[in-house]
Amino acid sequence: MRHSVSWTSRPASPPGSVEGRPDVAEPGRLRRLPKVELHRHLDGSVRPGTIWEIAQEHGIPVGCGSREELERSAVIRAPMKNLDSVLARFATQQAVLCSREAVSRVTFENVEDAWRDGVKLLELRFAPAYIAEGKSLSNDDIIDGVLDGMLRAMAAWPIEVGLIGILPRSFPIERNVQATEALVRWRMSGAPGAERICGFDLADREADFDPALFAPLVERAREAGMGITIHSGEETDARHIATALDVYRPSRIGHGIRCWGDHEVMRRLIEREVLLEVCPTSNWITSAVPSLAAHPLPGLLRAGVPVCLNSDDPNLFGIDLVNEYEVCAQEFGFGEPEFTEMNRAALRHSFLPPEVTARAAKGIVPS
Numbered sequence: 202m203r204h205s206v207s208w209t210s211r212p213a214s215p216p217g218s219v220e221g222r223p224d225v226a227e228p229g230r231l232r233r234l235p236k237v238e239l240h241r242h243l244d245g246s247v248r249p250g251t252i253w254e255i256a257q258e259h260g261i262p263v264g265c266g267s268r269e270e271l272e273r274s275a276v277i278r279a280p281m282k283n284l285d286s287v288l289a290r291f292a293t294q295q296a297v298l299c300s301r302e303a304v305s306r307v308t309f310e311n312v313e314d315a316w317r318d319g320v321k322l323l324e325l326r327f328a329p330a331y332i333a334e335g336k337s338l339s340n341d342d343i344i345d346g347v348l349d350g351m352l353r354a355m356a357a358w359p360i361e362v363g364l365i366g367i368l369p370r371s372f373p374i375e376r377n378v379q380a381t382e383a384l385v386r387w388r389m390s391g392a393p394g395a396e397r398i399c400g401f402d403l404a405d406r407e408a409d410f411d412p413a414l415f416a417p418l419v420e421r422a423r424e425a426g427m428g429i430t431i432h433s434g435e436e437t438d439a440r441h442i443a444t445a446l447d448v449y450r451p452s453r454i455g456h457g458i459r460c461w462g463d464h465e466v467m468r469r470l471i472e473r474e475v476l477l478e479v480c481p482t483s484n485w486i487t488s489a490v491p492s493l494a495a496h497p498l499p500g501l502l503r504a505g506v507p508v509c510l511n512s513d514d515p516n517l518f519g520i521d522l523v524n525e526y527e528v529c530a531q532e533f534g535f536g537e538p539e540f541t542e543m544n545r546a547a548l549r550h551s552f553l554p555p556e557v558t559a560r561a562a563k564g565i566v567p568s
C-alpha cells in the first residue's frame with residue numbers, strides 16, 4: 202500500500218533513498234526502526250480487502266461491483282476539501298464493523314499492520330458509539346470484540362498494545378455517557394486484557410460543541426485511571442488547544458498542529474510536557490496543511506514541543522507508518538536522532554503501565 206498516494210509536493214527520489222541521511226538511506230532501515238505509535242484509529246483503518254469480504258459475507262452494500270473497484274474507491278489518494286469531507290469517507294468502513302467477530306478481525310489486522318511497520322508499542326483507539334451507529338451492536342459487544350482481537354494479535358506477535366476509547370463530540374450525549382460507562386466498567390472488570398483500556402479521547406467537530414459538555418465524562422475516565430488525550434487544533438485554531446488544556450488537562454493532544462506560531466500555547470505545551478500526536482499525511486489529506494513540505498512538525502520539534510509520529514487512519518489514506526517516517530526523512534531531512542527523540546517522547550507519554558512500557562523500551566531507549 203505504500204506510495205499509492207501521488208506525492209505532488211515530494212521530491213522524485215525512490216523509496217528508501219534519502220539523500221544526505223546515510224543513517225536512514227539503507228533500504229528497509231526505516232521499517233526495522235523500533236517504533237511507538239500512539240494515534241491510530243481501528244475504526245478508521247479497515248483494509249479494503251477486509252471491507253469487501255465482510256460486506257460480501259453480510260450483504261452490506263458498498264457501492265462497488267468488484268473488489269478491485271472497492272480497493273480503488275476506499276482509499277483517499279489526494280487532499281479533500283476539509284476534515285468533514287474526509288469523515289464522510291469513513292462510512293463504508295463503519296458499515297462493515299457489524300459484529301463482534303468483524304470488530305475482532307479489524308482490531309487484529311490493525312495490530313498486525315502496526316507490527317509490520319516496526320511498532321513495538323501501539324495504542325489503538327476506537328469509538329464505541331460510532332461503531333454501533335445504525336446497528337444492533339452493543340457497547341459491550343464492541344469492547345469485547347476489540348479485546349478479543351487485541352489479545353489474539355498480542356499472542357501472535359511481540360507487540361504491546363493499549364486501547365483508547367473515543368467519544369465523537371457530534372453524537373448524542375447520552376450515547377457518549379453510555380460509552381464512557383461501558384469503557385470504565387470493562388477497565389475495572391478484571392476480564393482478560395481489559396486493564397489495557399488505558400486512554401480516553403474526544404474527537405470530531407471540535408468547533409461545534411461546548412467543551413464543558415464533555416468535562417464530567419473526561420473526569421470519570423481520569424478517576425478510573427485512564428490517560429487523557431484530546432483531538433484538538435487539527436484544523437481549528439490555537440485558542441481551541443488552550444481551551445482543551447484548561448478544561449480537560451490532557452497529557453496528550455491529537456494533532457494540535459495549529460499551536461504553531463502561538464508562542465503562549467506552545468510555551469504551555471512545553472512547560473506541561475503535553476505531547477502532540479502528529480500525523481503528517483492525514484493533515485495533508487484533510488487540507489489542515491497546504492502541503493507536506495509546509496507541515497509545522499520540524500519547527501515544533503526544534504522549539505522543544507513534545508511530538509510523536511503517527512499514521513491516524515493508514516488504510517483509509519493508502520499509507521503505512523513507515524510512509525510517515527519516509528515523509529519526514531524526505532521533506533524535513535529527519536534521521537535517526539529525530540526519530541529516536543520522537544519515539545522516546547511517545548514512550549514517556551504512553552498510557553500503558555510502566556512495566557509494559559519498560560518491556561517495549563528495548564531498542565527504543567538505548568541502555
Ligand SMILES: [Zn+2]
Pocket residue numbers: 240242404432455513
Ligand atoms: Zn485521529
